[in-house]
Amino acid sequence: MTDRTSKNYVINFFLTHGSDSYYFNSFLNFVLLWNTGMAFGIFESDSYTYHAFSFLIFLVIIFLIVWLFRSNRKFEKISIALIIGGALGNWFDRIVYNAVPDFIDLHYLDFHWFVFNVSDIIISVGILLLILSDFFLKNK
Template identity: 45%
Template sequence: MNEQKNRILNKINILNLLIIVLIFVADRFSKIKIINYVLSNNKSIYVNDYLNLELVWNSGIGFGLLNLDAGIWYHFISLIIFFVILAIIYLMIKSSNLDKIFLSLVLGGALGNLYDRALYFSVPDFIDIHFNDFHWFTFNIADIFISLGIILILLKEVFLKKHEKN
């Protein structure tokens, strides 16, 4: 029984690692492609009336909040992000299998953005969703998975807690 449980846990851990790596690679690939395109063509990409791919360098935190120069505050925020990543890894070790999957989404995206912070001293954001003159925050693939993982964790907590009460 213990051997079968260990095999199942190993498969789950491999799945989580695969999710993290795939998100990291997809994020890196998308950022490299958009950076190379913009540097070569010196323009953004018009997709449709609601979506452009436009490179914006974000030295702040998620969705361009707290945009900072690469000074002491930038390094302080980067250090906090590093410790949040360590906390996510700790939570993954202690969490249920479903939570591990959701945390893998967050971790894959967080590692992608942290890598950019170390490499470029900012994060390349490029997905620009807009309606007429209203533009949502520009974001990237990593931000999508970070947000998705957090939303899924919150939904699970809300609906499972509600279900447990009934």
Template identity: 45%
Template structure:
């Protein structure tokens, strides 16, 4: 159970809070790992020319340029669409940062940091490459999961953390 209130505002709570250093550090580590993997695969391995690579019977490394959002939804082939999605990423990241500034719960801060790091990783891709670099492909038999990247892993882990917090850790949890 929680020992403190996660929504108590602090002075200057829009800019910096008690766990902001932690959130910033985790988000930047996630961003660096994500971008490092993408840059390595694009420019050292030259995945676009040399791939795909089968790592396991159920795991391939392939190159997919995702011009949409999660699961390839809302594909954008125009510059206007690309910049609208980039703008949405900025707005969402700012909103998540403000939420993280107000939290006093390290678990929630970690979940938000993962989402922020993932959003920044995919946002940088969209701005620099015009599309998000996806490369991890899980498949079993004829079932194929969508192709994703490490930033997506961070986002999903963060969302799972927030859901876990909401249902199992919060004082007003539906589980009680």
């Protein structure tokens, strides 16, 4: 819900103000980029490849859902659910907009990290928690 709300707000903000960037402070900008590639804009693609990636993402989401229901570890389930939620948010955009709106631009001086969105944060947190759970909470 936070992902959809943030994306709708940013899209409407930039459409209303006729701009595609907003300086927030010395380390954060908001820019509206339409990502037709994979995570963080990697593998920008043509229409055929884009649809193939979209289908692959759909299959990964199905795999994660099966894993979620087969898991009996609570922390693992939470981690997988976060990944699924973020992936569904971006997959929805791929289907509706034929691109994923990315808008968070973290930077320091002239170094800019990849532009990302709230779904990317949720996916990253889910993956980090999944890795940590595997290291620290694994059943012996």
